[in-house]
Amino acid sequence: MNKILLRSIIVIALACAFGIFWAMGKRGFWEAQISAYEKADRLNPPKPGVIVFTGSSSIRIWDTLADDMKPLDVINRGFGGSRIAEVNHYASRIVLPYRPRAVVLYAGDNDLSAPWFKTPEQGSGDFKQFVEIVHGEVPETWIYFVSIKPSIQRWNNWPKFQKANALIANYIGTQPRVQFIDIGQAMLDAEGKPRADIFLEDGLHMNAQGYAIWTSIIKPVLLNRFANPN
Numbered sequence: 001m002n003k004i005l006l007r008s009i010i011v012i013a014l015a016c017a018f019g020i021f022w023a024m025g026k027r028g029f030w031e032a033q034i035s036a037y038e039k040a041d042r043l044n045p046p047k048p049g050v051i052v053f054t055g056s057s058s059i060r061i062w063d064t065l066a067d068d069m070k071p072l073d074v075i076n077r078g079f080g081g082s083r084i085a086e087v088n089h090y091a092s093r094i095v096l097p098y099r100p101r102a103v104v105l106y107a108g109d110n111d112l113s114a115p116w117f118k119t120p121e122q123g124s125g126d127f128k129q130f131v132e133i134v135h136g137e138v139p140e141t142w143i144y145f146v147s148i149k150p151s152i153q154r155w156n157n158w159p160k161f162q163k164a165n166a167l168i169a170n171y172i173g174t175q176p177r178v179q180f181i182d183i184g185q186a187m188l189d190a191e192g193k194p195r196a197d198i199f200l201e202d203g204l205h206m207n208a209q210g211y212a213i214w215t216s217i218i219k220p221v222l223l224n225r226f227a228n229p230n
Contacts, residue, residue, distance in 0.1 A: 049099060052094075111164075120167055146181050147184050
């Protein structure tokens with residue numbers, strides 16, 4: 001075995017090991033978040049038929065979501081650091097119990113980035129599983145996939161994100177009650193790069209201006225279908 005091949009195998013093995021240990025550490029953190037949502041539901045049960053926003057930290061830290069989406073009745077069930085696979089795992093606890101009229105999912109950039117390095121095809125496959133999980137239980141529910149966003153921190157991954165977005169959009173085109181919402185172009189500047197004014201200092205998560213862009217795109221789509229709160 002030549003040295004280059006051996007070195008590549010070692011790098012891949014270390015990355016996989018790191019991913020496993022990272023996930024094990026995250027598991028308790030995610031469980032705490034999911035349990036907190038369940039406790040909140042027991043104390044103040046959401047009305048059946050709400051619109052559920054779920055996914056990774058871009059949803060989790062959207063503190064103004066409920067106000068931004070008024071008069072729509074929405075709840076935030078995002079959990080930071082998650083991938084689509086984790087949303088699939090916890091869907092039975094933070095999505096399906098609400099019998100939602102719609103689910104808005106944002107996840108995917110964690111999937112295709114370190115330490116996971118999933119392929120666009122794997123990310124698309126995980127989303128297909130999400131659709132199967134939701135429609136297997138609540139077939140009348142609408143599912144909206146918010147496209148994987150461009151960001152300063154993960155700009156090198158943008159070609160992979162674009163490929164995953166294209167695969168998911170193509171799949172969505174074959175499915176009833178599933179819709180793709182593209183927020184990517186609005187987050188780029190005139191030179192086609194991520195706008196610096198819409199991100200926090202980490203270059204990954206958005207500030208209020210970034211969420212204003214998302215609201216301006218996502219809310220009209222939902223209002224078009226769910227303007228009547230009843």
